[in-house]
Amino acid sequence: NLADANGHEVRLWSRHGSQTLETVLKDVQIVLSAISMTGVRDVAFQVNSFSLSPETIFITATKGLDPQTTCTPSQIWQTIFPNHAVVVLSGPNLSQEIQMQLPAATVVASNISTAAEVVQLVFSSHRFRVYTNPDPLGVELGGTLKNVIAIAAGVCDGLQLGTNAKAALVTRGLTEIIRVGNDWGAKTETFYGLSGLGDLLATCNSPLSRNYQVGYQLAGGKTLREILTNLQGTAEGVNTCQVLIQRAKQQNIAVPITEQVYHLLQGEITPRQALDELMLRDIKPEYNY
Ligand SMILES: NC(=O)C1=CN([C@@H]2O[C@H](COP(=O)(O)OP(=O)(O)OC[C@H]3O[C@@H](n4cnc5c(N)ncnc54)[C@H](OP(=O)(O)O)[C@@H]3O)[C@@H](O)[C@H]2O)C=CC1
Numbered sequence: 001n002l003a004d005a006n007g008h009e010v011r012l013w014s015r016h017g018s019q020t021l022e023t024v025l026k027d028v029q030i031v032l033s034a035i036s037m038t039g040v041r042d043v044a045f046q047v048n049s050f051s052l053s054p055e056t057i058f059i060t061a062t063k064g065l066d067p068q069t070t071c072t073p074s075q076i077w078q079t080i081f082p083n084h085a086v087v088v089l090s091g092p093n094l095s096q097e098i099q100m101q102l103p104a105a106t107v108v109a110s111n112i113s114t115a116a117e118v119v120q121l122v123f124s125s126h127r128f129r130v131y132t133n134p135d136p137l138g139v140e141l142g143g144t145l146k147n148v149i150a151i152a153a154g155v156c157d158g159l160q161l162g163t164n165a166k167a168a169l170v171t172r173g174l175t176e177i178i179r180v181g182n183d184w185g186a187k188t189e190t191f192y193g194l195s196g197l198g199d200l201l202a203t204c205n206s207p208l209s210r211n212y213q214v215g216y217q218l219a220g221g222k223t224l225r226e227i228l229t230n231l232q233g234t235a236e237g238v239n240t241c242q243v244l245i246q247r248a249k250q251q252n253i254a255v256p257i258t259e260q261v262y263h264l265l266q267g268e269i270t271p272r273q274a275l276d277e278l279m280l281r282d283i284k285p286e287y288n289y
């Protein structure tokens with residue numbers, strides 16, 4: 001554990017553990033939430049029922065969107081804890097590689113720069129390089145939206161479409177992420193950083209990624225149900241795709257790759273049909289300058 005290695009006292013909580021959440025949170029200075037999206041609101045409300053110091057900083061590492069409200073996890077934490085600093089931690093951080101102590105970098109982002117700097121110090125080491133960033137929404141959306149593109153990248157590799165196709169998919173995927181992110185209020189530059197392009201590259205190129213695995217195995221002919229039953233951990237991109245489609249429709253944003261991933265996950269089309277749909281779209285300029 002990175003914070004533990006830096007000499008900090010770290011306490012872990014899981015709903016299956018023997019200690020109550022209240023006991024674990026007694027007198028803590030920082031609360032790091034790395035639960036999957038489905039549990040965020042519920043756990044945040046539980047935490048709110050305990051008395052915490054007003055100085056307590058919340059860190060959120062969850063990469064998902066709330067199906068009811070389309071809110072990001074940090075927006076949920078900030079709404080429930082309006083007077084606390086909330087920091088988003090996100091980057092190209094495949095957990096198995098971090099556990100193997102391989103070198104990695106990440107981003108900690110907050111509207112309150114001093115809180116981001118505190119968190120930067122807690123986790124920084126010779127094997128984990130931590131950058132601060134003042135755009136928490138952009139950092140969070142980069143980590144969240146890339147999961148949908150990672151599903152598409154897994155399909156691309158599963159169908160053996162080649163390196164050119166993969167490069168095109170990932171690049172146009174980033175364009176799509178930026179379009180959604182800008183509309184949401186995030187800064188374009190953030191998506192070219194570690195939590196955007198960086199995490200997109202890691203996730204789209206690694207069989208360690210659960211989201212990539214979903215796409216790869218769909219291309220291999222498995223059903224989504226079969227894949228999710230056997231998957232170790234959560235592939236957030238499956239739910240994120242649904243929420244993203246909803247939001248893109250509301251806001252009238254073009255998200256062609258996400259649309260095909262959505263139809264594929266719904267079982268409405270085959271991976272080959274999704275590819276044809278993408279390739280046969282109307283021709284257009286690369287950018288609307
Ligand atoms: N910020 C970053 O750099 C990274 C972020 N992530 C993100 O972190 C999140 C977790 O990933 P990961 O650990 O791999 O996922 P897992 O599916 O392995 O773990 C999810 C955890 O959330 C817990 N959980 C879910 N719902 C609840 C609930 N209602 N109450 C209490 N606990 C709950 C689960 O508990 P239980 O075991 O009891 O079900 C489990 O411990 C995901 O959103 C993922 O995208 C992942 C990698 C890097």
Ligand SMILES: O=C(CO)COP(=O)(O)O
Pocket residue numbers: 063091092093094095143147150199202203208209210211212234235236
């Ligand atoms: O977000 C991740 C790495 O940064 C983990 O990706 P998966 O959730 O697809 O495994």
